Amino acid sequence: SAYGIDLSYPDHFALNEDSSKSYYPISTGTLTTIVDFFGRENLLSKMIIAFEVLSNPLPQNSSVYDEEEEDFVPSIPTPPLPTAQPNISTYIAMVRNSSLNRNAALARHYLLEAMELDRAEDRRLRSDCLLKPPGEILAPHFGVNRTMILPYFDEANRDKNMELLRWVLVK
Numbered sequence: 001s002a003y004g005i006d007l008s009y010p011d012h013f014a015l016n017e018d019s020s021k022s023y024y025p026i027s028t029g030t031l032t033t034i035v036d037f038f039g040r041e042n043l044l045s046k047m048i049i050a051f052e053v054l055s056n057p058l059p060q061n062s063s064v065y066d067e068e069e070e071d072f073v074p075s076i077p078t079p080p081l082p083t084a085q086p087n088i089s090t091y092i093a094m095v096r097n098s099s100l101n102r103n104a105a106l107a108r109h110y111l112l113e114a115m116e117l118d119r120a121e122d123r124r125l126r127s128d129c130l131l132k133p134p135g136e137i138l139a140p141h142f143g144v145n146r147t148m149i150l151p152y153f154d155e156a157n158r159d160k161n162m163e164l165l166r167w168v169l170v171k
Contacts, residue, residue, distance in 0.1 A: 027084055028084045054103070104156070111144075124140075
């Protein structure tokens with residue numbers, strides 16, 4: 001059993017000699033585990049690559065440019081690349097591991113990204129409350145909470161960086 005992901009080349013299919021082998025689709029929990037593992041092992045570049053490519057896969061080309069023919073040649077259709085929707089636990093792992101590895105800029109980036117997702121979910125919920133009957137309103141699935149912000153405070157406290165503390169207080 002495998003997920004079909006080669007983390008050395010996460011934007012390609014895993015090399016597989018047996019074409020009949022089927023892969024499990026990647027889940028949000030698997031994405032969170034991969035991100036957390038690389039973060040705990042102090043492999044921030046691998047953590048970022050895994051998160052970015054597995055949560056936002058590159059678009060697949062339906063055609064290839066042939067330099068000799070100077071024309072686009074249709075390529076063989078391939079199944080979609082493995083992808084998973086990150087959740088609050090994934091972003092908590094990203095912020096926590098960035099903070100533990102003393103990378104405040106990276107922690108800030110993922111905290112801002114999570115806050116934007118939180119605002120988008122809030123807008124969706126407010127719109128649904130105005131336009132839909134109560135039985136059709138879906139519960140929110142993403143929300144920034146205290147657990148996400150605490151590692152950022154820890155980083156600011158470790159470095160005695162008041163600017164970081166003020167920034168997160170404003171946000």
